Amino acid sequence: xxxxxxxxxxxxRILASEAAxxxxxxxxxxxxxxxRHAPERLPENPAAVYRETWLEVEARTAKLVERCGALSPLSxxxxxEAPTLVDLEELNGWLKxxxxxxxxxxEGEVRIEEExxxxxxxxxxxxxxxxxxxxxxxxxxPDGLLxxxxxxxxxxxVKRAGEALSMTGYVxxxxxxxxxxxxxVIAGPxxxxxxxxxxxxxxxxxxLPVPPELRTHPRTARAWxxxxxxxxxxxxIAECAVLESLRGKYRSGLEEARLRVELGRPLAAAAVxxxxxxxxxxxLSGWVPRRRADELKEKLAAxxxxxxxxxVEEAKRHDAATTPSLVRYPAWLTPFVPLVRSYxxxxxxxxxxxxxxxLTYLMLFGAMFGDVGHGAVILLLSVLFAGRxxxxxxxxxxxxxxxxxxxxxxxxxxxxxDLITPLWISPMHDPIRMLSVAMAxxxxxxxxxxxxxxxxxxxxxxxxxxxxxxGGLAGLLFYAGATGGIASLAGANTGALPFxxxxxxxxxxxxxxxxxxxxxxxxxxALVTTIETMEAGINxxxxxxxxxxVAAFSLNHAALALAVFTxxxxxxxxxxxxxxxxxxxxxxxxxxxxxxxxxLRLMYYEGFSRFFSGDGxxxxxxxxxxxxxx
Amino acid sequence: xxxxxxxxxxxxxxxNRLWREEDLSALLATDHAEMAGALAERGLPQLAAGFDTLxxxxxxxxxxxxxxxxxxxxxxxxxxxxxxxxxxxxxxxxIGNLKTLLRGKMTGERPAVILSRLTPMGVFGRLDIEDLxxxxxxxxxxRRLESSxxxxxxxxxxxxxxxxxxxxxxxxxxxxSYYEGLEHRALPLESIxxxxxxxxxSSLIDRLNLVWLLRYRFNYNLxxxxxxxxxxxxxxxxxxxxxxxxxxxxxxxxVLSALPESLRGLLAGVxxxxxxxxxxxxxxxxxxxxxxxxxxPAIARAFAYLILREHDLRAVRAVLxxxxxxLPEADIRLAMFHPATGSA
Numbered sequence: 001x002x003x004x005x006x007x008x009x010x011x012x013r014i015l016a017s018e019a020a021x022x023x024x025x026x027x028x029x030x031x032x033x034x035x036r037h038a039p040e041r042l043p044e045n046p047a048a049v050y051r052e053t054w055l056e057v058e059a060r061t062a063k064l065v066e067r068c069g070a071l072s073p074l075s076x077x078x079x080x081e082a083p084t085l086v087d088l089e090e091l092n093g094w095l096k097x098x099x100x101x102x103x104x105x106x107e108g109e110v111r112i113e114e115e116x117x118x119x120x121x122x123x124x125x126x127x128x129x130x131x132x133x134x135x136x137x138x139x140x141x142p143d144g145l146l147x148x149x150x151x152x153x154x155x156x157x158v159k160r161a162g163e164a165l166s167m168t169g170y171v172x173x174x175x176x177x178x179x180x181x182x183x184x185v186i187a188g189p190x191x192x193x194x195x196x197x198x199x200x201x202x203x204x205x206x207x208l209p210v211p212p213e214l215r216t217h218p219r220t221a222r223a224w225x226x227x228x229x230x231x232x233x234x235x236x237i238a239e240c241a242v243l244e245s246l247r248g249k250y251r252s253g254l255e256e257a258r259l260r261v262e263l264g265r266p267l268a269a270a271a272v273x274x275x276x277x278x279x280x281x282x283x284l285s286g287w288v289p290r291r292r293a294d295e296l297k298e299k300l301a302a303x304x305x306x307x308x309x310x311x312v313e314e315a316k317r318h319d320a321a322t323t324p325s326l327v328r329y330p331a332w333l334t335p336f337v338p339l340v341r342s343y344x345x346x347x348x349x350x351x352x353x354x355x356x357x358x359l360t361y362l363m364l365f366g367a368m369f370g371d372v373g374h375g376a377v378i379l380l381l382s383v384l385f386a387g388r389x390x391x392x393x394x395x396x397x398x399x400x401x402x403x404x405x406x407x408x409x410x411x412x413x414x415x416x417x418d419l420i421t422p423l424w425i426s427p428m429h430d431p432i433r434m435l436s437v438a439m440a441x442x443x444x445x446x447x448x449x450x451x452x453x454x455x456x457x458x459x460x461x462x463x464x465x466x467x468x469x470x471g472g473l474a475g476l477l478f479y480a481g482a483t484g485g486i487a488s489l490a491g492a493n494t495g496a497l498p499f500x501x502x503x504x505x506x507x508x509x510x511x512x513x514x515x516x517x518x519x520x521x522x523x524x525x526a527l528v529t530t531i532e533t534m535e536a537g538i539n540x541x542x543x544x545x546x547x548x549x550v551a552a553f554s555l556n557h558a559a560l561a562l563a564v565f566t567x568x569x570x571x572x573x574x575x576x577x578x579x580x581x582x583x584x585x586x587x588x589x590x591x592x593x594x595x596x597x598x599x600l601r602l603m604y605y606e607g608f609s610r611f612f613s614g615d616g617x618x619x620x621x622x623x624x625x626x627x628x629x630x
Numbered sequence: 631x632x633x634x635x636x637x638x639x640x641x642x643x644x645x646n647r648l649w650r651e652e653d654l655s656a657l658l659a660t661d662h663a664e665m666a667g668a669l670a671e672r673g674l675p676q677l678a679a680g681f682d683t684l685x686x687x688x689x690x691x692x693x694x695x696x697x698x699x700x701x702x703x704x705x706x707x708x709x710x711x712x713x714x715x716x717x718x719x720x721x722x723x724x725i726g727n728l729k730t731l732l733r734g735k736m737t738g739e740r741p742a743v744i745l746s747r748l749t750p751m752g753v754f755g756r757l758d759i760e761d762l763x764x765x766x767x768x769x770x771x772x773r774r775l776e777s778s779x780x781x782x783x784x785x786x787x788x789x790x791x792x793x794x795x796x797x798x799x800x801x802x803x804x805x806x807s808y809y810e811g812l813e814h815r816a817l818p819l820e821s822i823x824x825x826x827x828x829x830x831x832s833s834l835i836d837r838l839n840l841v842w843l844l845r846y847r848f849n850y851n852l853x854x855x856x857x858x859x860x861x862x863x864x865x866x867x868x869x870x871x872x873x874x875x876x877x878x879x880x881x882x883x884x885v886l887s888a889l890p891e892s893l894r895g896l897l898a899g900v901x902x903x904x905x906x907x908x909x910x911x912x913x914x915x916x917x918x919x920x921x922x923x924x925x926x927p928a929i930a931r932a933f934a935y936l937i938l939r940e941h942d943l944r945a946v947r948a949v950l951x952x953x954x955x956x957l958p959e960a961d962i963r964l965a966m967f968h969p970a971t972g973s974a
Contacts, residue, residue, distance in 0.1 A: 052741075052742045055741065056740075056764065059741075059764035060764075099766060103766070154789060157786065160863060161859065163858065163870065163874060164856070164859040164874075167858060167874060167877070168854075168855045195855055195856070196855065198852070199853070199855045199856040200793075201790060201793040201794045202790050202794070202802075202856055202859050202860065203790070204789025204790050205793070206789075206793075
């Protein structure tokens with residue numbers, strides 16, 4: 001829980017023809033993270049073509065499944081084998097054929113929809129054309145000197161097309177607009193119609209065929225339209241039947257394709273990072289936890305009967321930057337993991353701060369937002385919406401509980417400080433004491449981060465840094481000495497320890513270390529050493545002062561409640577309770593949100609930045625099934 | 631510090647990176663062994679690695695990557711129309727990707743091959759290229775693009791393509807829509823950034839329109855009305871009314887003689903379309919230099935810098951490619967000083 005699990009570097013050498021099955025077995029194993037290990041002596045990537053084909057298969061299957069409608073939930077049989085490259089290529093070919101067939105049917109459906117829209121447009125057009133008061137049969141006569149077109153073009157093209165048409169002696173007359181389409185009549189000399197055709201095509205012109213039936217009396221035209229509608233509806237029903245039959249025909253094939261996609265996914269996914277090879281040999285490399293290594297060996301032996309070679313190697317200390325971190329957390333701690341991960345992933349071998357983060361974060365939240373009533377509201381809302389919030393509800397429950405506990409300590413219920421007796425103190429009654437306690441907490445917190453940092457550096461083999469740098473033991477010595485000295489000057493009972501000599505010893509050690517670490521000339525070295533040493537000292541105290549906000553927010557909480565009551569007391573009974581209620585809502589939403597962010601800020605900047613590099617790599621196991629697959 | 635003061639300072643600092651003619655000549659004379667060092671010294675380490683390979687696509691991608699990086703810095707202090715304008719200008723390269731996708735689909739290339747040809751757009755990328763590359767055909771690709779951020783550019787092109795199935799029509803429609811979008815975005819800036827910015831835009835759009843007009847009319851023999859329709863609706867020196875008149879003329883010489891005075895002077899003595907292009911491009915570069923060094927509005931200077939920088943980097947590419955292909959120095963010099971900036 002405090003550190004990443006020990007991992008083993010593996011290289012599984014196997015025949016290239018069995019690489020897909022090997023990847024599938026590793027995915028079934030459930031805890032193998034593909035990665036490339038240097039030096040890699042096999043320069044080729046035998047899975048590159050496999051991945052490329054798989055991607056095409058996956059894209060086609062996804063499109064067809066989307067069109068085909070709901071398939072049965074996918075389950076992967078225990079002994080199913082991964083598809084070979086040849087299988088995938090065949091499947092890809094089949095999917096392409098199916099897609100072409102389905103596309104034809106789908107486009108038939110689209111054509112019918114367009115025809116329906118066209119009939120709608122004709123109906124509307126008929127209404128408009130009636131108003132033109134023009135004999136269409138005469139206007140559209142094919143043997144006249146005037147060439148006439150009726151159709152539509154995008155509204156954005158109308159002006160430009162009109163200008164261009166005027167260059168050929170044509171005129172454009174807009175008679176209707178539906179959505180972004182403008183319906184127009186274009187007329188001009190027939191001998192220049194050739195020039196105009198290319199232009200119209202460029203402008204996205206769509207001819208509106210005016211059938212002979214429409215070139216007649218409106219009543220007759222309307223009767224024709226109604227017949228057409230019936231015909232198209234019959235076509236639509238027939239097309240639906242075709243689509244349904246296609247769904248029936250290809251459903252089982254698509255279910256099989258979906259299964260094969262999932263079975264091929266492990267090698268396709270591993271191909272990005274963890275597959276190399278040469279000739280007929282393939283190598284799958286990556287990481288597995290040490291505790292599961294024997295189990296992996298057994299599984300591979302049972303599956304491949306000794307026709308493989310497995311290299312297993314301990315993760316080296318110098319591999320820490322490239323080794324992924326796999327940490328197991330108890331279920332109750334998992335809601336806090338994303339908060340730590342949003343800062344960074346612990347480097348392999350580095351202290352994982354999730355547990356202390358969870359405890360300290362809750363404590364800081366409670367200390368800044370201590371109120372039995374407000375905490376109870378947060379707790380209640382988190383329980384009520386637990387279904388929607390998922391695991392995050394636990395964060396709310398924990399924060400609400402801690403807020404209630406601190407509420408008991410401060411004696412505050414919805415801002416009322418006279419309902420219960422505080423177990424310790426009401427913040428507003430002794431602000432100086434609150435500030436002193438917050439500072440003392442900050443000193444303890446920072447001292448702890450320095451200790452953890454020392455441990456991290458020792459674990460990564462940087463012993464000199466751990467002992468002599470400002471973030472290590474020497475820094476801790478200085479910090480402890482200086483804070484003790486300041487506390488005794490302020491009159492605290494700190495005993496008779498030699499604080500100042502300790503602080504001096506610490507800072508001198510840091511300065512010497514920085515001097516030795518710097519490789520510049522004398523003057524630059526002196527400057528760098530002085531500035532860096534001073535900066536280290538100042539930072540420690542600036543960070544400590546940051547903890548004053550814990551007390552400040554607890555005072556702020558009480559002060560806000562006081563402001564609400566002051567306003568409420570100036571109103572009548574209804575106004576009083578309404579203001580009290582709304583004021584409490586504002587406090588919970590606004591101040592609760594601010595305090596949650598401030599607590600996070602304290603953890604990130606005063607805590608994590610001191611010891612947590614956060615530049616580790618997530619252990620991403622190869623999975624058998626994509627989470628998106630139903 | 632105000633955003634414009636910051637941008638001005640940034641542009642001034644960047645302007646020191648621009649290449650003078652003598653720098654390019656010196657690069658042309660640099661030994662092969664010293665070329666990588668010379669490029670790195672001039673702040674182009676991306677071009678230094680693998681400059682001697684014949685992979686033109688990779689060189690182009692690295693040039694664009696450099697431009698994207700510098701644009702990222704320039705747009706940092708900007709907001710509103712100036713920011714939108716510079717981002718749209720750099721999205722020209724993504725329109726290039728879009729055309730590559732369309733061409734790949736027309737020729738039935740495999741998705742992996744198409745993807746390898748695309749230029750990584752980094753933070754400026756707005757297309758889901760993986761998804762688009764897996765479209766089955768041009769029709770499906772165009773339909774998907776219609777729900778992309780480039781819908782306004784693609785929609786008219788799709789309509790035109792569906793009617794004609796002509797790749798030329800598709801390309802021309804995309805270019806026209808893109809540059810009309812650029813003009814549209816430039817419009818609110820002309821009141822803020824003043825005459826210098828308008829001059830730059832004018833130089834760019836006039837060049838495109840005149841070259842396209844000559845090419846479509848006299849190389850492809852398209853009818854005047856269609857040629858006019860394919861040009862960018864312009865508010866600059868070559869206005870739409872003038873373009874209409876020019877498109878109706880019967881020969882290249884007639885068109886050049888009928889140009890407004892300022893352009894006639896610039897194009898005096900030219901008799902071929904490549905020469906027109908080269909002369910007008912030189913005019914754009916000159917105009918950009920003047921804007922950059924005149925201390926005008928920051929957005930105009932930033933735009934001028936980007937034009938000049940692209941021109942420079944393409945000149946550097948011309949040197950590297952020309953030397954690699956063993957071209958005569960005179961040909962390399964010709965390509966160096968006319969390397970086609972801003973052509974879509």
